[in-house]
Amino acid sequence: MLAELEQYVLRRKKEINAVILAHFYQLPEIQDIADFVGDSLQLAIQAASTQAQVIVFCGVNFMAESAKILNPDKTVLLPDIRAGCPMADMVGAEALRKKKAEYPGAVVVCYVNSSAEVKAESDICCTSSNALNVVRSIPEDRTVIFVPDKNLGAYIQSQTGREMMLWEGYCPIHHALSWAEVEKQKELHPQAQVVVHPECPPEVTRRADAVRSTAGILEYLRSSNGAEFIIGTEEGFLYTLQKNCPGKKLYLARESFHCPDMKYITLEKLAGSLEKMEQQVEVPPEISRRARRSLERMIEIKG
Ligand code: 13P
Ligand code: SF4
Numbered sequence: 416m417l418a419e420l421e422q423y424v425l426r427r428k429k430e431i432n433a434v435i436l437a438h439f440y441q442l443p444e445i446q447d448i449a450d451f452v453g454d455s456l457q458l459a460i461q462a463a464s465t466q467a468q469v470i471v472f473c474g475v476n477f478m479a480e481s482a483k484i485l486n487p488d489k490t491v492l493l494p495d496i497r498a499g500c501p502m503a504d505m506v507g508a509e510a511l512r513k514k515k516a517e518y519p520g521a522v523v524v525c526y527v528n529s530s531a532e533v534k535a536e537s538d539i540c541c542t543s544s545n546a547l548n549v550v551r552s553i554p555e556d557r558t559v560i561f562v563p564d565k566n567l568g569a570y571i572q573s574q575t576g577r578e579m580m581l582w583e584g585y586c587p588i589h590h591a592l593s594w595a596e597v598e599k600q601k602e603l604h605p606q607a608q609v610v611v612h613p614e615c616p617p618e619v620t621r622r623a624d625a626v627r628s629t630a631g632i633l634e635y636l637r638s639s640n641g642a643e644f645i646i647g648t649e650e651g652f653l654y655t656l657q658k659n660c661p662g663k664k665l666y667l668a669r670e671s672f673h674c675p676d677m678k679y680i681t682l683e684k685l686a687g688s689l690e691k692m693e694q695q696v697e698v699p700p701e702i703s704r705r706a707r708r709s710l711e712r713m714i715e716i717k718g
Pocket of ligand 1 (some may be wrong): 439453454455456486528542543546586627628630631
């Protein structure tokens with residue numbers, strides 16, 4: 416049954432000239448069938464440069480929306496429309512407009528985990544892999560409003576020494592990780608290095624051996640001589656890490672590190688989406704035009 420579905424997806428994708436992009440947190444069968452698997456920045460770059468007419472995005476809504484903004488004339492499909500990001504919902508365009516009015520002249524840096532409307536209100540987007548360079552690209556004398564992830568914002572502040580206005584947003588999955596939980600893992604695996612995502616709270620990022628985006632974590636493990644690692648990010652990523660680093664021992668920082676939104680997309684949903692060309696992601700043209708500027712500036716800045 417699984418093999419039949421896979422065959423169907425591969426056949427149908429050719430028929431409609433589609434490319435399948437998947438985030439590292441997706442289910443293993445989705446990562447295996449995708450044309451490209453990556454972090455948010457890599458996926459946005461792929462979306463911006465693809466020759467395919469249809470982009471099927473296996474990830475969450477803000478990622479598919481970004482693909483549509485970068486390709487207004489292409490069809491972008493999100494196989495399950497329920498796949499959202501609770502952190503992206505923590506900042507709205509109206510609230511951001513109010514904040515901008517309080518700080519005229521401020522530069523708004525917006526984490527890509529945000530809605531199209533919020534991107535349209537921002538000056539530049541960033542992902543966790545290029546956030547430090549994005550903030551460093553802003554002249555020192557400008558006030559920076561950073562939305563919505565206060566943990567990523569605090570990490571940037573700690574690395575750049577740059578004070579920013581931080582929004583009260585966070586990823587509920589990463590924010591829930593405490594250093595006490597990491598210590599339990601360290602007691603079990605005293606030789607292991609701790610590598611975490613910058614969406615984790617400061618009490619964790621301050622003490623970790625390395626803080627990286629998902630692609631950065633993969634790179635860190637590949638180039639490290641270490642044999643054991645405690646990983647502080649979503650559990651789906653362990654599949655890619657283990658596949659790429661077969662000799663290394665990997666432990667999740669917490670027993671369950673699960674983003675339910677990243678698991679809505681199954682092989683059945685992907686096949687159905689390709690068959691019926693659903694769910695098509697749309698962004699109103701005026702919002703799309705303004706959001707696109709912020710995304711294109713983001714893509715120009717390397718991680
Ligand atoms: P990355 O850009 O590091 O893949 O992170 C995306 C995300 O949603 C993390 O929770
Ligand atoms: Fe959003 Fe967190 Fe899930 Fe990433 S892990 S998609 S930030 S809720």
